[in-house]
Amino acid sequence: MQDVEAFDDGAWCAGKVKVILFDGSCFVSLNNSTKEIYFNHSEMRKPRKWVDGVWEMTKKQTQSVNPSEGDGDKKGKAKAVACKKNEAAANAQPVDLLPFLQREEKRPIRPRNPPIPVTPEVILPIDSFVTPEFPRFSRLAHWMDLRGIYRVPFYINGKEIEKEFFQKMDDAENNLNKEHINVAFEMLNCKRVEQGAWFRNNNLPAACFVPVKFLEVVGYAYESVRKPHKKKKKLLEGCVGELVKGLIHPKKVWLEDVDVIYGVIEDKLSCHYIGVEIQLMDNTITLFHCGLPKANIKRALNQIQELAVLISAIKMELLGEEVNFEDISPFEVKFAEGLPKTKFPYNCGIFVVKMLECRSLGLKSMANINDETAMDLRSKLCCEIFDQFMDKDFQEVKM
Numbered sequence: 001m002q003d004v005e006a007f008d009d010g011a012w013c014a015g016k017v018k019v020i021l022f023d024g025s026c027f028v029s030l031n032n033s034t035k036e037i038y039f040n041h042s043e044m045r046k047p048r049k050w051v052d053g054v055w056e057m058t059k060k061q062t063q064s065v066n067p068s069e070g071d072g073d074k075k076g077k078a079k080a081v082a083c084k085k086n087e088a089a090a091n092a093q094p095v096d097l098l099p100f101l102q103r104e105e106k107r108p109i110r111p112r113n114p115p116i117p118v119t120p121e122v123i124l125p126i127d128s129f130v131t132p133e134f135p136r137f138s139r140l141a142h143w144m145d146l147r148g149i150y151r152v153p154f155y156i157n158g159k160e161i162e163k164e165f166f167q168k169m170d171d172a173e174n175n176l177n178k179e180h181i182n183v184a185f186e187m188l189n190c191k192r193v194e195q196g197a198w199f200r201n202n203n204l205p206a207a208c209f210v211p212v213k214f215l216e217v218v219g220y221a222y223e224s225v226r227k228p229h230k231k232k233k234k235l236l237e238g239c240v241g242e243l244v245k246g247l248i249h250p251k252k253v254w255l256e257d258v259d260v261i262y263g264v265i266e267d268k269l270s271c272h273y274i275g276v277e278i279q280l281m282d283n284t285i286t287l288f289h290c291g292l293p294k295a296n297i298k299r300a301l302n303q304i305q306e307l308a309v310l311i312s313a314i315k316m317e318l319l320g321e322e323v324n325f326e327d328i329s330p331f332e333v334k335f336a337e338g339l340p341k342t343k344f345p346y347n348c349g350i351f352v353v354k355m356l357e358c359r360s361l362g363l364k365s366m367a368n369i370n371d372e373t374a375m376d377l378r379s380k381l382c383c384e385i386f387d388q389f390m391d392k393d394f395q396e397v398k399m
């Protein structure tokens with residue numbers, strides 16, 4: 001049995017090897033104990049003493065053994081090999097200076113599963129008057145300059161948008177057309193979905209913007225409601241029913257997904273727009289106009305009064321009630337107060353779009369909507385629409 005020192009309970013203890021395993025580990029009995037303890041090869045060393053700052057091997061007493069006949073050569077070679085091993089071990093680095101004994105200093109122990117940092121949800125503020133950064137304008141300008149094979153198609157809801165769309169929108173002396181307003185409303189619907197946390201944090205009601213044509217089509221049903229035919233026709237049929245039930249864009253079910261509807265009514269004779277806010281829960285319709293002449297307001301009010309009856313009838317159908325003209329309670333119609341006015345008819349469209357946007361954001365002050373800022377508001381709207389629907393990988397001009 002070979003004498004060794006084994007590292008046990010924070011100290012080197014003398015012992016004797018009882019069993020040697022194939023991987024170099026051993027069972028050792030410490031301090032002449034009969035109990036055998038398992039040690040790795042790295043936890044054992046030859047007996048040595050620390051003398052004057054140097055490890056010295058302990059002197060080993062050997063007994064002379066008379067070799068049997070025929071075994072002299074083999075044992076002589078084994079003894080020579082053992083002497084070389086002992087000499088190499090004596091010159092080796094002290095075991096307690098090896099890296100495995102100094103892990104705490106050279107390689108601090110860290111937890112196997114460190115805590116994962118949690119990034120809180122970032123809720124960005126929304127400001128309808130902040131001018132976009134230059135790179136966003138640069139992207140739109142770059143796309144407008146592309147020609148021939150370098151031209152990149154631009155689609156919104158499957159419909160290709162040509163460059164003339166932005167050129168007309170950015171023309172200071174042309175009023176926005178229906179297509180401009182519909183695309184602007186679609187962009188605002190997308191923002192409400194993407195930035196839903198901001199709207200929830202500010203306790204704003206669920207809302208959506210409907211295409212210009214929707215309220216016009218609803219108005220066509222007034223006579224059929226006032227004088228129903230034998231074969232009773234329901235309001236929630238065709239495109240009106242599909243939109244109200246959320247089957248087509250913007251895919252919001254009235255009274256379930258949204259409680260507020262934003263749209264516009266067009267006065268075709270004067271080419272003016274009137275913004276409309278429909279509060280389905282409060283049974284009110286609020287109008288947003290930008291200085292429409294009185295004669296045109298009277299003409300538009302007739303259309304709006306009919307709309308107040310039809311929206312109430314639509315709500316009754318949604319709630320499963322039978323619609324009789326005599327039982328319909330029209331929505332209350334009122335005008336929003338403190339609205340900006342324009343002197344120029346071609347600013348009507350941009351005024352109405354921005355007023356409805358501010359209303360949907362809960363902004364009370366609309367002082368930044370005026371004739372002096374109208375051109376900037378047009379350019380900003382162009383940039384926002386392009387940035388919303390163009391592929392994010394489309395790069396701007398390299399400056």
